[in-house]
Amino acid sequence: MASRVGLNNGIAFRVMAGDAQELAINGRFLTQPTTGVQRVARELTREIDHLVASGHRNLRLRLLCEAGARPDDLDLRVTRVETVPGGQGHWWEQVALPRAVRDARLLCFGNTAPIASLLGPRPVGVIIHDLSYRLYPEAYSRRYRLGHSLMLPLLLRRADPVITVSETERQALLGVAAGARDRIVVAQNGGWREDETPASPVEAPPAGYLLYVGSFSRRKNFDTVLRTAIQLAREDGLHSVIVGSCGPILTPAETEVPPDVRDRVSFVGQVEDLAQLAALYASARCLLLPSFYEASPLPPIEAMRFGCPVVASDIPAMRERCADAVEYCDPAQFASIIAAVRRVTRDPNHAALLVERGYRQVERFSWRRQAQIVLDALGLPEARDNFVAPMRRNRRR
Template sequence: LLHRLDLKNIPLRCTGKFTGHYWEQVELPDFVRDGLLFCPGNTAPLKSLRRQKVVVCVHSLAFRYLPEAYSRLFRTVYNQLMPKIFRHARAVITVSESEKKYIGEHFPGAKAPVVAVQNGGISAAFRESLVLSQSQKSAADSPYLLFVGSFSRVKNLENVLTALHLLHRDFPKLTLRVVGAKARSFNDLSTKIDEQLRPKIVFEGQINDTVAMIKLYQNAAALVFPSFYEASPLPPIEAMSCGCPVVASDIPSLRERCGNTAEYCRPESPESIATAIAAILSDAQFAEHLRQNGLARAAEFSWERCARETLAVFRNVLSTD
């Protein structure tokens, strides 16, 4: 990945023999002994926290809200590291105001200042491909819903499948395409799916082709994104950028991300998910309203703004003793 980055002002160097937490906790502190250390992946080396200026980006506290979705080892590591990060880091960046609030609730004794810097929107490469694909947009042969995510319980695919079953009578041609999650068979899911619905569910797997992903967004009747927990997700913004209506969980982080440009549902209720989807499928004018408002909403998010706000945190930390 490092060799693919075309950076003009930032020298890159690979160091160490190991990976993962061992590299972070053992090798990284010996390589970086002074200056400011930015750790963008939720954790930081404990040795560095005590001897130099460290800024950490904490993306999510999902392991606290939905512990059953994570392994015991994962929870143990994070429950040990997080209190020390919030006690010793010079600053903590998180990706939304709602996540900042959660941090305050779970770590009330935190000494590190917490700054919310909202994630950006689509990348420059995505934007370029989107412009080129506008002339290639075509109507799908039959309406389909798009789900972008994993099989993690946090992403709530099982309730989406149940909602599809509820919609089948009124929308018999409706199908579901699942991107990102891989299934060897329907037995990988605990939800029992009627035999008649199985041909209507397509597991696309991981899609790395930007143009192919844009086409899926553009031709979908809606992106269904009813996660139980999110911090500052990208798929709703990608969908809006492509003119795809969004059905999203009525949770604070998605309200913050999508504003009034999504149709909201209760993630724990397949009936609520189905009702939100039906509102879009049965009302072309409402669907167009979501498309137009979504395009405007997506344009509000910028990775340049995210970078500038992050840089401001670095400068503030460097200017203090």
């Protein structure tokens, strides 16, 4: 065991470096489409790795992945990537993953965890992003609702810690399991990595546009997003760019655009390349996010980072995330959404004020800060000396 000698208040002491603990990360997110949950998982995996690499934590890191996972773009420095055979999807997570964890501490980023690990002797850390499937069941497939309904009680009883992404969501979790109060920790999502720089944008109208980034979900009020885009195209000549898709866990959404405005409403699909997404934010006149439910949304903070003013729903989690840096609207009132977008797009001074406030707001959030909170909640060691033995100093006589 290595040691070094230090000095504290004139008293010499010997520091003994203890063995590093081992943290295994559930890498199932690497084979899933990159929506908000997977984006958070990727960013946290990278930041945890970089914290350990820079000496802030005394950990050995393992990223356990399904066959076909591609973690190359995570820029991992010290994490050992292990491909674990044994199926895919839920089967892999429930059967193959817990066998591969062995004696490590397991961390799961995606609302689920292996039951065998939860029931085992070592505590499992889990991020529960939101409970939207309980409040907006019509937005999700029956299979998805059933699986998470069965998993949630076990997570809230056995996971330690339970990490969630806003105080609003913490209160929602306490409404389900008040007894988990001491194990629920809030770690707000980050915003944008400073080392990601804009590249050439995907094809989009060059003169500025209304931008939507998100899933085509009922909880995100997507039907009204599309209705807004159509009306503003007709009455204001405003182009709209819609980024996202309707994944398999969601109820199918209507995406039909009337012929008279099809040249002003563009669907560009899922944009996973962050440089392309940055360019879309930077070129937009306004981001629209009139969701009925959010926990700690990424698009508003990302848009602010690139000087894009934001129109968002006036709901508690959005206020917690965005403060006074967005134009708020009532998501249940179509007229309120239209009026809010027009206040931003028709008044350059108001838009500039929102941009200025947005630049200040983004400083509150970082992936590094979120990663530090997660590691603290897990109770894993910082890279500090864990054994101190006083020694007599040799004195000249």
